[in-house]
Amino acid sequence: MTREPVTNEPLVVRREIEIDAPLERVWPYIGTAAGYARWSCPPAAEHDVVLEPKVGGRFEDRMVVGGREYYSVGEVVAYEPLRRIAVAERSGATDPTGAQHASTFTITLTDLGGRTRVTVEHRGFESLPTARRRDAFNSFDRGWADAIEMLKALAEEGH
Amino acid sequence: MPRHSTYRAISDPTRRRIMDLLRDAGPLRAGDIAERFGQISRPAVSKHLRILHAAKLVRERREGREHWYALNAEPLRAVYQGWIRNYEAFWSERLQTLKRVVEEDERRRKEAREK
Numbered sequence: 001m002t003r004e005p006v007t008n009e010p011l012v013v014r015r016e017i018e019i020d021a022p023l024e025r026v027w028p029y030i031g032t033a034a035g036y037a038r039w040s041c042p043p044a045a046e047h048d049v050v051l052e053p054k055v056g057g058r059f060e061d062r063m064v065v066g067g068r069e070y071y072s073v074g075e076v077v078a079y080e081p082l083r084r085i086a087v088a089e090r091s092g093a094t095d096p097t098g099a100q101h102a103s104t105f106t107i108t109l110t111d112l113g114g115r116t117r118v119t120v121e122h123r124g125f126e127s128l129p130t131a132r133r134r135d136a137f138n139s140f141d142r143g144w145a146d147a148i149e150m151l152k153a154l155a156e157e158g159h
Numbered sequence: 160m161p162r163h164s165t166y167r168a169i170s171d172p173t174r175r176r177i178m179d180l181l182r183d184a185g186p187l188r189a190g191d192i193a194e195r196f197g198q199i200s201r202p203a204v205s206k207h208l209r210i211l212h213a214a215k216l217v218r219e220r221r222e223g224r225e226h227w228y229a230l231n232a233e234p235l236r237a238v239y240q241g242w243i244r245n246y247e248a249f250w251s252e253r254l255q256t257l258k259r260v261v262e263e264d265e266r267r268r269k270e271a272r273e274k
Contacts, residue, residue, distance in 0.1 A: 042242045065243050139245055146242045149163060153170035
């Protein structure tokens with residue numbers, strides 16, 4: 001008799017990078033709309049971000065990538081300057097039955113004494129239909145991996 | 160994943176403009192580039208070219224005392240295509256639908272206010 005392995009582990013994107021710049025220099029890229037917009041998607045894009053810097057604040061992210069427009073909305077659910085931000089994003093239907101997808105990303109800064117560790121976690125893939133879950137996870141995982149490299153480059157060069 | 164020096168190279172808007180220029184009009188010398196960009200000094204151009212060269216995004220060729228720079232688009236393609244292709248794979252469907260949902264919400268709220 002064979003049994004299919006059952007995974008109860010939630011799918012969570014977790015990406016980290018260490019930046020050669022102090023907390024004060026990195027935080028504006030996390031906690032301000034203009035800063036966040038500069039690294040969170042490919043640089044060739046048009047990119048507009050709304051980020052109200054408080055719990056309950058509005059979050060919007062509009063970008064043009066590869067000639068196509070992308071858009072998401074959400075709410076800031078954690079806002080601790082120099083330390084952490086979390087955004088709960090709402091999405092529309094991702095399958096014909098209209099299932100809603102809600103996901104949350106959290107960006108945390110850790111002081112390494114003049115250097116900074118940035119940790120991104122993105123969770124909520126369970127609200128997607130099983131067939132789409134792994135693809136979505138991989139897509140977000142790769143996206144954040146690219147983005148934090150860009151963040152490191154920007155923060156270290158002091159743009 | 161591309162090397163970090165690639166991200167460093169493309170993180171600067173001036174360097175991206177230099178790469179565009181080399182793509183459209185290259186190979187060029189540092190002086191040619193500085194000339195076309197009025198506000199950027201010759202030493203600044205040289206610094207950008209050094210960073211691009213370290214990331215293998217430009218190739219350098221010497222002719223006598225002149226250094227000519229040409230774009231090497233391959234590492235760039237790897238970053239952009241990978242990053243952009245990633246978006247198109249999943250996000251487009253999810254987010255295009257979301258946009259319609261949000262716009263529809265807005266429209267209904269507006270109509271409700273106008274009643």
